[in-house]
Amino acid sequence: MNILERLLDLLYREKDICFVCGDHIPRLSGHICADCRDDLSFVGPKRCSICGISLRAYRDDKLYLCRDCEVRPKHFEKAVAPLEYSGLSRKLIREFKYQDELHYKKMFGEMIVQKILDSDMENADLVLGVPLSLKKENKRGYNQAKLLSDYISKKLGIKSGEGLLLRTTDTNVQNVLGKAQRIKNLKNAFAVASPDKIKGKSILLIDDIYTTGATVDECAKTLLECGANSVTIATVATAVDRKYKEE
Ligand SMILES: [Zn+2]
Numbered sequence: 001m002n003i004l005e006r007l008l009d010l011l012y013r014e015k016d017i018c019f020v021c022g023d024h025i026p027r028l029s030g031h032i033c034a035d036c037r038d039d040l041s042f043v044g045p046k047r048c049s050i051c052g053i054s055l056r057a058y059r060d061d062k063l064y065l066c067r068d069c070e071v072r073p074k075h076f077e078k079a080v081a082p083l084e085y086s087g088l089s090r091k092l093i094r095e096f097k098y099q100d101e102l103h104y105k106k107m108f109g110e111m112i113v114q115k116i117l118d119s120d121m122e123n124a125d126l127v128l129g130v131p132l133s134l135k136k137e138n139k140r141g142y143n144q145a146k147l148l149s150d151y152i153s154k155k156l157g158i159k160s161g162e163g164l165l166l167r168t169t170d171t172n173v174q175n176v177l178g179k180a181q182r183i184k185n186l187k188n189a190f191a192v193a194s195p196d197k198i199k200g201k202s203i204l205l206i207d208d209i210y211t212t213g214a215t216v217d218e219c220a221k222t223l224l225e226c227g228a229n230s231v232t233i234a235t236v237a238t239a240v241d242r243k244y245k246e247e
């Protein structure tokens with residue numbers, strides 16, 4: 001690195017550096033430059049009205065569901081995501097998840113915040129991330145869904161509900177729950193620590209990717225059973241309906 005580059009590094013703040021290619025771009029918005037943004041595939045209007053996955057075959061209906069949502073009704077109201085889980089997005093999310101690229105939370109966080117606003121989902125009472133098992137979180141050192149939910153909480157002023165949704169496989173959770181609840185939760189993967197805190201609340205649940213939707217729907221089911229009024233989902237990326245992609 002020559003002197004000029006060092007000076008540039010000092011002069012330009014982090015927000016002027018593209019997180020993807022590392023270029024200095026003055027007044028860069030959202031931590032990603034236009035060229036790198038072009039390499040990402042964003043979810044377009046052709047998507048399932050409920051789970052939000054991209055659909056390649058699409059009728060111009062107001063309510064168009066993917067095959068999964070047609071046969072399996074969801075507990076959550078709707079799920080949205082800015083990106084399709086493919087190509088560059090997939091690479092970046094994997095780096096965020098497994099390679100400690102924690103600063104990506106700002107880039108992804110900005111994208112999700114915009115999507116939440118565009119989808120009129122910013123009026124939720126509580127925002128929280130899908131919990132990892134404590135074993136996994138301790139091994140990884142962080143939970144990427146929680147990093148995003150904290151970012152969204154600060155940016156949109158939605159109260160954080162972190163710590164309220166728990167994995168029932170965690171042994172300390174078994175101690176927190178009463179015996180009756182413990183028996184009920186043997187069947188479920190998730191539980192709520194203080195149901196009174198989510199009673200009647202609309203909850204925005206955050207995760208990194210939406211693939212089958214099984215995990216977030218299980219979380220939504222638990223939250224509703226424990227008294228939540230409604231659950232909406234926002235993830236960084238969502239699956240592409242591959243069957244339709246080939247047609
Ligand atoms: Zn770039």
Ligand SMILES: [Zn+2]
Nearest residue numbers: 048051066069
């Ligand atoms: Zn769907």
